[in-house]
Amino acid sequence: xxxxxxxxxxxxxxxxxxxxxxxxxxxxxxxxxxxxxxxxxxxxxxxxxxxxxxxxxxxxxxxxxxxxxxxxxxxxxxxxxxxxxxxxxxxxxxxxxxxxxxxxxxxxxxxxxxxxxxxxxxxxxxxxxxxxxxxxxxxxxxxxxxxxxxxxxxxxxxxxxxxxxxxxxxxxxxxxxxxxxxxxxxxxxxxxxxxxxxxxxxxxxxxxxxxxxxxxxxxxxxxxxxxxxxxxxxxxxxxxxxxxxxxxxxxxxxxxxxxxxxxxxxxxxxxxxxxxxxxxxxxxxxxxxxxxxxxxxxxxxxxxxxxxxxxxxxxxxxxxxxxxxxxxxxxxxxxxxxxxxxxxxxxxxxxxxx
Amino acid sequence: xxxxxxxxxxxxxxxxxxxxxxxxxxxxxxxxxxxxxxxxxxxxxxxxxxxxxxxxxxxxxxxxxxxxxxxxxxxxxxxxxxxxxxxxxxxxxxxxxxxxxxxxxxxxxxxxxxxxxxxxxxxxxxxxxxxxxxxxxxxxxxxxxxxxxxxxxxxxxxxxxxxxxxxxxxxxxxxxxxxxxxxxxxxxxxxxxxxxxxxxxxxxxxxxxxxxxxxxxxxxxxxxxxxxxxxxxxxxxxxxxxxxxxxxxxxxxxxxxxxxxxxxxxxxxxxxxxxxxxxxxxxxxxxxxxxxxxxxxxxxxxxxxxxxxxxxxxxxxxxxxxxxxxxxxxxxxxxxxxxxxxxxxxxxxxxxxx
Numbered sequence: 001x002x003x004x005x006x007x008x009x010x011x012x013x014x015x016x017x018x019x020x021x022x023x024x025x026x027x028x029x030x031x032x033x034x035x036x037x038x039x040x041x042x043x044x045x046x047x048x049x050x051x052x053x054x055x056x057x058x059x060x061x062x063x064x065x066x067x068x069x070x071x072x073x074x075x076x077x078x079x080x081x082x083x084x085x086x087x088x089x090x091x092x093x094x095x096x097x098x099x100x101x102x103x104x105x106x107x108x109x110x111x112x113x114x115x116x117x118x119x120x121x122x123x124x125x126x127x128x129x130x131x132x133x134x135x136x137x138x139x140x141x142x143x144x145x146x147x148x149x150x151x152x153x154x155x156x157x158x159x160x161x162x163x164x165x166x167x168x169x170x171x172x173x174x175x176x177x178x179x180x181x182x183x184x185x186x187x188x189x190x191x192x193x194x195x196x197x198x199x200x201x202x203x204x205x206x207x208x209x210x211x212x213x214x215x216x217x218x219x220x221x222x223x224x225x226x227x228x229x230x231x232x233x234x235x236x237x238x239x240x241x242x243x244x245x246x247x248x249x250x251x252x253x254x255x256x257x258x259x260x261x262x263x264x265x266x267x268x269x270x271x272x273x274x275x276x277x278x279x280x281x282x283x284x285x286x287x288x289x290x291x292x293x294x295x296x297x298x299x300x301x302x303x304x305x306x307x308x309x310x311x312x313x314x315x316x317x318x319x320x321x322x323x324x325x326x327x328x329x330x331x332x333x334x335x336x337x338x339x340x341x342x343x344x345x346x347x348x349x350x351x352x353x354x
Numbered sequence: 355x356x357x358x359x360x361x362x363x364x365x366x367x368x369x370x371x372x373x374x375x376x377x378x379x380x381x382x383x384x385x386x387x388x389x390x391x392x393x394x395x396x397x398x399x400x401x402x403x404x405x406x407x408x409x410x411x412x413x414x415x416x417x418x419x420x421x422x423x424x425x426x427x428x429x430x431x432x433x434x435x436x437x438x439x440x441x442x443x444x445x446x447x448x449x450x451x452x453x454x455x456x457x458x459x460x461x462x463x464x465x466x467x468x469x470x471x472x473x474x475x476x477x478x479x480x481x482x483x484x485x486x487x488x489x490x491x492x493x494x495x496x497x498x499x500x501x502x503x504x505x506x507x508x509x510x511x512x513x514x515x516x517x518x519x520x521x522x523x524x525x526x527x528x529x530x531x532x533x534x535x536x537x538x539x540x541x542x543x544x545x546x547x548x549x550x551x552x553x554x555x556x557x558x559x560x561x562x563x564x565x566x567x568x569x570x571x572x573x574x575x576x577x578x579x580x581x582x583x584x585x586x587x588x589x590x591x592x593x594x595x596x597x598x599x600x601x602x603x604x605x606x607x608x609x610x611x612x613x614x615x616x617x618x619x620x621x622x623x624x625x626x627x628x629x630x631x632x633x634x635x636x637x638x639x640x641x642x643x644x645x646x647x648x649x650x651x652x653x654x655x656x657x658x659x660x661x662x663x664x665x666x667x668x669x670x671x672x673x674x675x676x677x678x679x680x681x682x683x684x685x686x687x688x689x690x691x692x693x694x695x696x697x698x699x700x701x702x703x704x705x706x707x708x
Contacts, residue, residue, distance in 0.1 A: 062435055071446045076425070081416055082697040087704035092425045096450030289704040300702030329701055340692045343436040347683055348654030350441040350643040 025199055028213060032197035037227045037283065037333070041110035041184040044236075047125060049181040053163040057182025059341045060175060065153065066146050067138035068094045070352030074131065074179065078106035080186055081335065083287035089295025093137040101261070102295035104280060105288050107333070110184040111228040114239030114278035117293040118264045122237045124180035129172060143172040150175070152351045155344025188284060188333020196330070204330040211327025214320055219312050229282035229331070241276040244292075245310035252306045256296040263293070286329040301325055379553055382567060386551035391581045391637065391687070395464030395538040398590075401479060403535040407517040410510075411536025413695045414529060419507065420500050421492035422448045424706030428485065428533065432460035434540055435689065437641035443649025447491040455615070456649035458634060459642050461687070464538040465582040468593030468632035471647040472618045476591045478534035483526060497526040504529070506705045509698025542638060542687020550684070558684040565681025568674055573666050583636035583685070595630040598647075599664035606660045610650040617647070640683045655679055 025033070043049055060066065061080075064073040077091040078084050084105035086092075091103045101117050109115065114122060121127040131137040132146050140146050150156045150170060160169040163178055193212075195203035215221050223242050225232055231240030245258050253259060264273035277293060290296065291303035304324050308314045316324070379387070397403055414420065415434075418427040431445040432438050438459035440446075445457045455471050463469065468476060475481040485491040486500050494500050504510045505524060514523040517532055547566075549557035569575050577596050579586055585594030599612050607613060618627040631647060644650065645657035658678050662668045670678070 064433070064440070069446070070440060070442055071430070071450075079418070079697075081694050083699060086418070086424060087706050088424055089708040092423070092449075094450070095446075096425075096448070286701045287699045289700070289702060290708050295708060298703065298708060325702065332699075332701075335696045337696075338694045340435050340694050342689045342691075343433075345437065345641045345686075346643070347640045347686075348643060348679065349652065352441050354443045354644050354649060354652060 023199065023201070028209060029197055029199065031216065032193070032212060035221075035225075035227060035229060036194050036197050037108065037111070037187065037189045037191070039189050041108075041187050043181075043184055044123065044125070047177045047180060049184060050163065052159070053178050053181040054185055055182075055341070056159045056163045057178035057180070058338075059156075059159065059343055060179050061182055062341050063343055065343075065351050066132060066140065066149060068140055068353075070350070072138050074106075074128075077103040077131075077137075080106060080338070083107075083284060084186065085288045087289060089290050091137070093134070094139045097136040097139075099134075099136055101293045102290065105284055106183055106186050107335075108187050108228050108281055108283045110187060111226075112230055112278075112281060113234050113236070114231075114241070117261075117277050117280075118267045119239035119241060119278040120264075120267045122239060124183050125173075125176045128176040128179040128183075146175065147172055149351050153344050153346055159344065186336060188335070191283070191331050191333040193327070193330040194333075205326055207323045208326040208330040211323035211325070211330075214323055215327060218308065218314060218316075220307070220324075223279045223311075224282050231279040240279050241273075242279055242311070243275050244277045245275070247310050247313045250309050250313075252309055256292070256306065257294060258292070258310065261293055282328060283331050284333060286325075286332050300328060304328075377553065377555070382563060383551055383553065385570065386547070386566060389575075389579075389581060389583060390548050390551050391462065391465070391541065391543045391545070393543050395462075395541050397535075397538055398477065398479070401531045401534060403538060404517065406513065407532050407535040408539055409536075409695070410513045410517045411532035411534070412692075413510075413513065413697055414533050415536055416695050417697055419697075419705050420486060420494065420503060422494055422707075424704070426492050428460075431457040431485075431491075434460060434692070437461075437638060438540065439642045441643060443644050445491070447488070448493045451490040451493075453488075453490055455647045456644065459638055460537055460540050461689075462541050462582050462635055462637045464541060465580075466584055466632075466635065467588045467590065468585075468595070471615075471631050471634075472621045473593035473595060473632040474618075474621045476593060478537050479527075479530045482530040482533040482537075500529065501526055503705050507698050507700055513698065540690060542689070545637070545685050545687040547681070547684040548687075559680055561677045562680040562684040565677035565679070565684075568677055569681060572662065572668060572670075574661070574678075577633045577665075578636050585633040594633050595627075596633055596665070597629050598631045599629070601664050601667045604663050604667075606663055610646070610660065611648060612646070612664065615647055636682060637685050638687060640679075640686050654682060658682075 061074040064070050064076070067073065072094050077086045079086060084107035085103050089102055090099045092098060104117070109124060115124070115127040121130065129143060132140050133142060147170060157170055160174055161167055163169065164174050192203045193208070215224070221229070223231060234240060241264060244263070245253050248259065259275070262274050264276040265271065286300055289300060290298050291300065297303045297306055301321055304321050305316060308316045415428040418424050418430070421427065426448050431440045433440060438461035439457050443456055444453045446452060458471070463478060469478070469481040475484065483497060486494050487496060501524060511524055514528055515521055517523065518528050546557045547562070569578070575583070577585060588594060595618060598617070599607050602613065613629070616628050618630040619625065640654055643654060644652045645654065651657045651660055655675055658675050659670060662670045
């Protein structure tokens with residue numbers, strides 16, 4: 001009897017859900033469909049994932065022993081138990097040294113065509129090893145020093161062999177590949193926005209829906225397009241940059257020191273690249289305060305006002321800000337459920353210099 | 355056919371295992387039984403664990419937002435993905451500040467009757483909040499500041515209510531209780547030594563068995579007794595201290611600067627407590643290099659030699675050191691399998707001061 005009732009209720013549930021989903025999509029939902037995040041991240045042909053590679057990448061991501069003094073791991077600044085960032089203006093590396101720009105979230109980085117604020121890295125593999133030898137981040141002397149240290153840790157050799165199918169697989173390229181493979185699992189599909197776009201009318205509020213419409217009408221989505229709201233899909237290696245700030249004649253520029261960092265020009269030395277930045281993802285943006293490359297804007301509401309003024313020369317009403325805020329909150333996905341890595345150990349000795 | 359063969363092999367396996375376990379224990383195994391780690395940690399009557407409390411404690415343990423600048427969590431120095439320590443001589447707190455003594459492992463701390471090298475804390479609850487306001491560790495201004503910050507984080511209020519069954523449960527005592535409840539899950543029973551003690555003759559090597567005998571015959575286990583090899587079971591609040599070094603007329607004392615730290619005297623100001631330290635656990639000691647309160651001894655082999663000389667005035671042979679080393683390695687348990695916590699988030703803002 002009880003079982004029959006359960007089946008009946010389950011059927012009713014399916015019918016309700018089905019009728020909701022089979023209702024024609026609204027014009028906004030049809031538009032929203034182009035922003036839906038895929039359930040799987042794309043992977044390059046030369047780094048196809050496997051479970052061993054992902055598990056190895058997770059260990060490396062959490063292992064502070066590949067920083068100079070054993071205190072900083074990738075997860076220190078890209079906390080995957082939280083927002084994929086450290087929620088600081090700029091990050092702290094070994095010895096408490098501060099970086100120059102705010103750490104972006106690692107979540108959904110797998111969908112981006114440009115990494116780093118100045119777009120100087122284009123693939124997860126390229127990016128993964130940068131912080132290891134950055135003197136204010138993990139501060140290892142060289143990639144060789146990273147590999148040498150990993151070779152001292154019982155268990156890593158075996159993990160690399162399992163992940164890459166060859167005996168002599170512990171090298172810096174495979175460190176990068178393993179970390180990248182792990183990062184491709186750090187995605188947050190099925191946010192309320194995605195569920196709404198696919199037909200669940202009640203997944204987001206009326207205010208959030210108005211916010212999405214406003215984002216399109218104001219012009220925000222001209223740049224913040226695509227599944228990660230980070231620009232159009234471009235060939236690998238082609239980054240999507242915009243000038244920030246575009247409109248400089250406003251109080252925000254001075255208040256938040258927005259002209260200090262020349263962005264992509266610091267890499268290319270080309271004057272045409274001055275203040276060009278890659279378009280960052282808006283996915284989970286409500287969880288990644290403080291905002292912008294310098295982390296000087298403390299709240300998302302203020303970040304919305306700043307963007308409207310500096311990029312579109314528009315002053316938003318309080319209601320518009322609220323609606324866009326609610327829309328952006330609806331882009332908050334669920335942090336992936338994960339087991340903790342169990343780091344390979346060394347017996348009777350520490351690889352961290354004392 | 356294949357299934358039958360599998361069942362047959364399984365039965366053979368059971369018979370072999372059973373015959374091994376039903377063989378009478380050797381004299382050494384009988385002695386070893388008094389050192390076996392229980393499968394569950396004891397818990398105080400006023401902090402009975404529940405799953406919500408443990409989950410909350412895990413979130414708090416991993417949450418860097420309860421440090422001054424949002425960079426240090428309990429796990430920073432007591433890494434439960436690894437050895438329960440940071441494998442550094444002394445730990446680094448906010449801004450890279452260094453502590454004065456080496457972080458002990460959190461694993462099996464639930465079995466200890468004295469916490470901290472000088473035994474100034476006697477329960478996990480007492481200890482849990484100390485680092486939060488220590489200026490060179492997490493550096494929060496006060497316990498009130500910790501609570502105030504937690505109250506800003508959406509979700510914590512609800513977690514505290516679930517864990518403690520009352521509405522107004524977010525206070526510093528419950529922060530301590532939740533962290534302690536989580537720490538009581540961080541135990542490593544069933545090490546090779548424990549399996550050997552319970553009758554599995556092949557769980558440890560002949561050298562490790564000789565090492566255990568040597569530990570007893572030399573006198574090491576006079577102090578390193580009980581399931582955590584940290585001293586006898588004493589009433590709650592009664593710590594087991596020993597003078598270290600006891601014999602000071604040897605090269606090690608100067609080489610490793612063993613007279614600089616006066617141990618318990620720094621707390622009690624009583625001259626009788628000079629150089630008295632709690633007896634640390636030997637469980638997982640092979641994974642927690644470098645060694646001693648000041649972390650100045652880099653390898654376990656050297657730590658064995660130092661202890662024999664400074665505490666028992668004995669010079670060990672290379673074979674004795676090897677045997678004791680192998681015995682100590684056999685005390686390495688398995689790091690508990692855990693899911694990652696998913697930290698409660700704040701929307702549109704960061705609680706970390708910028």
